[in-house]
Amino acid sequence: MSVHGGTEGKTVAAGLASAASRHFGGPATIERLRRESGGASRQTWSFDAIVAGRRHELILRRDPPTAGGREKASATSLDRPTEFAVLRAAFDGGVRAPEVLFQLGPQDGLGEAFVMRRVGGIAIARKLLRDPPYADARKKIARQLGVIAARIHAVDTANLPPLPHREAADQVTALRAALDSLDQPQPVFELALSWLDRRRPAPTGRPLLVHGDFRTGNYLADESGVTAILDWEGAHLGDPVEDLGWLCVKSWRFGSVDKPAGGFGSREDLWTAYRRAGGSEVDPARAHWWEMFGTVRWGVICLTQAWRHLSGSVKSMELASIGRRAVETEVDLLQLLREAR
Amino acid sequence: MAQDRPTASELLNAIADFLREEATPALDRSDPRLGFQMRVAVNSLAILEREWRLAPGADAREYARLAKLLGRNGTLAELTRELARQLRAGERDERDAELMAHLEATTADKIAIANPKWR
Incomplete structure (x- = not known):
């Protein structure tokens, strides 16, 4: 397993491995995990999940579990589960948007988070x-x-x-x-x-x-x-x-x-x-x-x-x-x- | 008390030049995220240098215009607050030529400090 991002990277990789294993119905190995952007809240990570020899190129969107005193999210921005549901409706409606695959649960320990397919291109x-x-x-x-x-x-x-x-x-x-x-x-x-x-x-x-x-x-x-x-x-x-x-x-x-x-x-x-x-x-x-x-x-x-x-x-x-x-x-x-x- | 040279402007320029030309390339090699942050810092130093040179004149001109526009005295902050109140209440609007001249001049002085290349 190759992980960048220190101890936080190890935690994220472990949570992703268990969630991806549930979603794909087989043991998943996490590779090429990399923090893409974001501050303390609202992170984006890029990674591959290898399941039964097949490589899935994926993105994790994540709000880490909030500790006391941490900044509240803006009142006008959606929480991750709602963003997940909007993305699903948009994708199903034929909008050029990433295809969302699954949400993470409390047992994964990564806070509110979901996984979607990685799409090529740059935003810069x-x-x-x-x-x-x-x-x-x-x-x-x-x-x-x-x-x-x-x-x-x-x-x-x-x-x-x-x-x-x-x-x-x-x-x-x-x-x-x-x-x-x-x-x-x-x-x-x-x-x-x-x-x-x-x-x-x-x-x-x-x-x-x-x-x-x-x-x-x-x-x-x-x-x-x-x-x-x-x-x-x-x-x-x-x-x-x-x-x-x-x-x-x-x-x-x-x-x-x-x-x-x-x-x-x-x-x-x-x-x-x-x-x-x-x-x-x-x-x-x-x-x-x-x-x-x-x-x-x-x-x-x-x-x-x-x-x-x-x-x-x-x-x-x-x-x-x-x-x-x-x-x-x-x-x-x-x-x-x-x-x- | 007059300080010895370098002036604040000269010192800020010397710091910005050092950070841009020597520190930033080294950071880009070791940690690109820090390299980006350093560019932000260098840009902010350039703002401070322009502010040090330009703000005293700009503030004085802004105060003189505001006092005349509002027909009263007070601190710059008090007068600006009163103008903002009048604009929200609709007591003045964009048809007021003296108001617009004041806002144009104030904004021109602000952008000359914050980002003179903005167009």
Whole structure:
């Protein structure tokens, strides 16, 4: 057994061996176990399970068992069992998402966790946007994301676990509450939220599955384009245009500012592909509203991340430094407000 | 009391140059995760260097604009809080040209410190 990651790696390997043995119905050997990303909570590990001579390439998503005093998960993110059920419904509904296989139990000692099949590709925006191997993919990604978004929004909500329902008005209220909890006045964010509050779109007649964090950096892509949509913990029911607006927030263009659809294409490319794949006609005003909202949302997230460090709940220079990125969204909001006049 | 040179700006630059050119390549070889963290740290030092040079002027200009806009005195923090309150209450909005000029100027000064390459 090859294990990287020290004593934690040994614990994870042992828990995976017993859970994989139950799932595959035979003794499983764990190989090539490697921590992919994540902080103390919400980890991703890559590993292979060898069962009866067959190699299964897999991913573990895991919230380690919480010890006293550890940071609580965000109020708006799903727990692992719910994320598992959403991923299953999305995959069964034809969404390009990882196929989930099984959940771990208390007897495995790894906390709330599940296992899914490993999908090829990378999520690193900088490489996808600039490196030569992805030149062809770059021409396709905006349209592919439109198609995938249409599939997500077409998932039968009867197949979903209970999910929070968040419409535009709820989300404006939530961002104001988040700003209040920081106790640092933010005039540009307040101006943008009041602008948004006065123009908020009518609630959706029939709330649909919304991914909630549909952006460059949160999907895998290879030379052929998008291979899987990741990071479903923000999934909720609501306005599907939210996903299309969030994808176009300038921060997710990673420098390719003249290509609003995630850095890869125009809004119109995205909307046309979305409609052709069965999505509704996109109202540009509604999409603009969600793009502006998403810009405030990312700015508030930057501050909230910094406050995780400042409040003492986690000690992290990286989180602290994100606070200074909030002003990037203030620049973008003033630009959006100028364009809207 | 005036400190001897290097100035804060010169010292911050010297530290950032050392970390970027000597420490980061060594970390990249031994522990890439720490190499990434070091880049974050070097970037933050560059922010501090710009802040040390630019913030006094920016703060003074922001205060003067705010006091005029709101027609009152107070600390910069108090005036900013009052402006945020007025904006949430809808007492001012984007049709107010003096307000927009203030927010544009303040944001331009902030981004010149935090990330001058942002566009």
